[in-house]
Each structure stands twice: as structure tokens, then as C-alpha cells.
Amino acid sequence: MLALAGCGLPRTISGGAAQAPASTATVTAPVPPIVTAPVPQTVFVPPPQTVTAAPAGIAASSQWYAQPSWINAQPWITITPAAGQTPCQWLYARGYTYAQAFAAWARNGYPANWSATGDGYPCQKSYGPQH
Template identity: 85%
Template sequence: MLALASCGLPHTVAGNASQAPVSTATVTAPSTPAVTAPVPQTVFVPPPQTVTAAPAGVAASSQWYAQQSWINAQPGVAITPAAGQTPCQWLFVRGYSYAQAYAAWARNGYPASWSATNDGYPCQKSYGMQH
């Protein structure tokens, strides 16, 4: 026999009949929650941006105009030099800044012919030393 007197429930003593419980409690187990899958969403990812890196031997620069993000933001320039004129001379005569000439050089694949001194900086004969 169990002694349940400490719980407030009647108990039986050998030879005595049990009495009815003082109170009754009903315990209900919680129901299982419904699981709902999230609604699928469409995510748009922009295509990758092509970035042209300077070739080996081209000096890295901390100049703001040498930053790839700025170069990529510049409009393309169709350079059409006259006979005997370099692309740098063409840009200079038309009023382009050195930064714009640098961007044009980068956007045209860093041609070695734009750097008379082969030091990785273009148009020095037209614009002077800029670094």
C-alpha cells in the first residue's frame, strides 16, 4: 500500500476501506503543434561583375582613380587618334583629365604602349608625372 496522506489524498490502513478522494484533477496533455513550412521566396541575384586586374608589372597605386570600382564606373571612350597621335595625346587634346585617361587605359586592357617609361603608369608624356 502507498501512503498518500502527505498529498492530501486518503490512504488505506491495513484492514480499513479507502475513502473517496477529497478532490479530483483532470490532466490533459498538450496537443502537438502544427508545423507549417515557410512559403518559398524568389531571390534575385545580380550577375557577377567582370573585373579586369592590372597585368603583372603594372604598379599598384593608392590613387583614388586607380581603384577598380571607380574605373568600372567611368563611361567607355572610343579613342580615335589621328595619324602619328598617341591615345594619350588624343585624350589630352580633348580635355580629358589624367584620371579619365588612366581609366581609359585600364578599360582598354592596360596596353604597354600607353606608358612611355614602362613603369605601369600611362600618358606621362602628355600629362606629366602623376604618381
């Protein structure tokens, strides 16, 4: 009898005929995980928005036209009053609403001289009390 060590299993050959191994082993290789990359996406990030805050001492208002988001969405108004005319009179004479005048006041840095009454609200002599 001759014993052969093939693949770690002894095999015995007797009389020229091969005998079946005494035991068998099944080896299962691990399956590698399937990795998929995410699909690229286009992301739109809006530009930053400039927000102008009222300076200290300016009366806060709950009016919709006093909200920074609305003020900043308004187009810039170039104000060119005639001699002796206030910016508020100029805006009123050209048909701008009080809300537009308020936005122009805010966009111009809340100048104190736009509030003739000194109460922190602009253009009241031209448009009347609005708060």
C-alpha cells in the same frame, strides 16, 4: 451484483442503481504544434562585376582612380586617334582627365605603348607625372 467493464472501469449495479466508479482518470491529448510558413520575400542579387587586374610588372598605385571598382564604373571610351597621335594625346585633346585616361588604359588591357617612360603609368607625356 453485476460487474460491467465499460471503458476499463468496473461498475457495479446493485438494486438497479448505478454506483459511481471507484476512481477516475483524466486523459489529455497532446496539442499539435502550430506551424507557420515564412512569408515569401523578393531578393535582388546584382549581376557579377568584371574586375580587371593590372598585369604583373605594372606599378601598383594607391590613387583613387586606380581602384578596380572605380575603373569598372567608368563608361567605355572609344579612342580613335588621328595619324601620328597617341591614344593619350587623343584623350588629352578632347578634355578627358588623367583619371579617365587611366581608366581607359586599364579598360583596354593596360597596353604597354601608353607608357612612353616604361614605368607602368600611362599618358605621362600628355598629362605629366600623376603618381
